[in-house]
Amino acid sequence: MEVPRDIIPFIREKLTADELQPDIFITDIQVQNKSVKDLPAKDKLNIMSDLAPGYAQTLHLNYKQNDFTCKLSVLNFYNPEKNEYAYRLDGLDHTWQYTTDRSNIISYSNLESRTYTLYIKGTNGNGKWSKK
Secondary structure: OOOOOOOOOHHHHOOOOOOOOEEEEEEEEOOOOOHHOOOOOOHHHHHHHOOOOHOOOOOOOOOOOOOEEEEEOOOOOOOOHHEEEEEEEEEEOOEEEEHHHHEEEEEEOOOOOOOOOOEEEOOOOOOOOOOO
């Protein structure tokens, strides 16, 4: 069977479910309702160890900066309406908190001055959780 060059044939029955663990990205971080992306570089470096929100490993907030928000994204487009997120702020949350792609924003406010660790994980469209 000759197939035109711009058409890729496939057999529907041989398609498999997505079993890859999804990568989770932080696409924006807001401190006191201001996106860190919009701050001058000097101010960004006072808050983050890296200038890009998705690559920052540490946030340093002073005692007046006790509110922050993170916008999350899973780079998975197979059943994206089924992507889910779970997060836990160690030092505050005792259990995982769950959200969905339609509500991919996590937010904390009125945090006491101390050290916290934020853990984030997510699913692909088939419900496979990332290890992060």
